Amino acid sequence: MSDDPSTNASRWRDYLPWLILVRCFRISVGMRMLVLGAGGVVATVAGWRIFWRMFDGSSDAPYLPPWPWTHELVNLPEALASEMTKPLQLMLVGNITHFTLGLLCFAWALLVWSYVGAVLTRTAALRLCRDESVSWSAAGGFSISKFPAYFSAPIFPFIGLLLASIPVMLLGLLANLDIGLIVVGLVWPLALLLGLFMTIIMVGFVFGFPFMWSTISTEGTDAFDALSRSYAYVYQRPLHYLFYAFVATVLGSLGYLIIRIFITAVPELALWAADWGASKETVAALRQAIAGTGPAEASGMASIGLGLIFFFSSCVKVLAAGYLASYFWTATSAIYLLLRRDVDAAELDEVFLGEEEESYGLPPLSTDESGVAGAPESSDDSGSDVE
Numbered sequence: 001m002s003d004d005p006s007t008n009a010s011r012w013r014d015y016l017p018w019l020i021l022v023r024c025f026r027i028s029v030g031m032r033m034l035v036l037g038a039g040g041v042v043a044t045v046a047g048w049r050i051f052w053r054m055f056d057g058s059s060d061a062p063y064l065p066p067w068p069w070t071h072e073l074v075n076l077p078e079a080l081a082s083e084m085t086k087p088l089q090l091m092l093v094g095n096i097t098h099f100t101l102g103l104l105c106f107a108w109a110l111l112v113w114s115y116v117g118a119v120l121t122r123t124a125a126l127r128l129c130r131d132e133s134v135s136w137s138a139a140g141g142f143s144i145s146k147f148p149a150y151f152s153a154p155i156f157p158f159i160g161l162l163l164a165s166i167p168v169m170l171l172g173l174l175a176n177l178d179i180g181l182i183v184v185g186l187v188w189p190l191a192l193l194l195g196l197f198m199t200i201i202m203v204g205f206v207f208g209f210p211f212m213w214s215t216i217s218t219e220g221t222d223a224f225d226a227l228s229r230s231y232a233y234v235y236q237r238p239l240h241y242l243f244y245a246f247v248a249t250v251l252g253s254l255g256y257l258i259i260r261i262f263i264t265a266v267p268e269l270a271l272w273a274a275d276w277g278a279s280k281e282t283v284a285a286l287r288q289a290i291a292g293t294g295p296a297e298a299s300g301m302a303s304i305g306l307g308l309i310f311f312f313s314s315c316v317k318v319l320a321a322g323y324l325a326s327y328f329w330t331a332t333s334a335i336y337l338l339l340r341r342d343v344d345a346a347e348l349d350e351v352f353l354g355e356e357e358e359s360y361g362l363p364p365l366s367t368d369e370s371g372v373a374g375a376p377e378s379s380d381d382s383g384s385d386v387e
Helices: 005-015 017-028 031-056 076-084 086-093 096-130 136-145 147-152 155-174 178-219 223-236 238-275 280-291 300-344 354-359
Strands: none
Touching (some): 017 238, 076 086, 076 300, 086 096, 096 147, 136 147, 147 155, 223 238
16 A cells, blocks of 8 residues: 555545545635735725715615624624625615616626636635645736636626516516406416526526636636536536535634634734733723724824724734635635536646746757757856866
């Protein structure tokens, strides 16, 4: 029996390929991944708050999304999941004002995550497939070059949904007439078929839209291939998908518990250390500043200082949201690789390199006077004889 670590790792990968999901936590807690994920969440909420105030005009609008650092860490995953789906909820169940608001918020989120999600999935794909890091400039350059594909891929399902709804809308207009109801009743099976088609589109989009980003980041392909693979993998291997998603959720929840412990301990230990030198009143003011409820009587230099404390404490807290975003895109990239293996029998280490491929390739060969190929001579050979 071979004790070669690479052989044993390859054997485990063949028997239990889903163990690749264990690596997602280590990848997602990298500082660059956390900062980029946190930046994406903050940018998304900032844009949404601007749109909400444009439509409502007040700061306490019922749909105004709160900043991520205002949530309790215990409730942050559920709160962010609810907030991120709110544009779709408004588009599907609201009036024309809510539909327009939801459409603007959806477009803004798509714009933000077409870059942020692209960088995260590209970084995750190279780490999962080749266990190699990629610089921000390289991942960002790849994301920009593929930005039209990232941005347009999620739009196509909604175009299909709109086209399928037009005939049903016409039937609805016809149903306003008494005689029209007879016609509508006769062709209602067609409306049900279109409803089934729209259901397939929506279910496939809800469960498969992250794979669009993963497809482009892994394969270097276009929006149509991303759309095709995301729907095919979800519907051809639904049980595999649910199993992988369950494992990723369990591992991600355990990882978030660790993140919570660290993020909770950082300000508490800082306050504990400050308590040795500061008065009780000062420590109470620091604690209120960290919680975002600074004393109202603070003014002047004290107000500036407490504001800075609140800002830096919020930066630490928002890293929890950054982890959730980073882990989400990393885990979906890993699930994409597993589903690609199940459906297309592709190896887990296959990834498109593009321009980065040059750094892994062999040096160009040269031929000598006799025509024999070989490696080129070093450029620093002087050719001088040494006496």
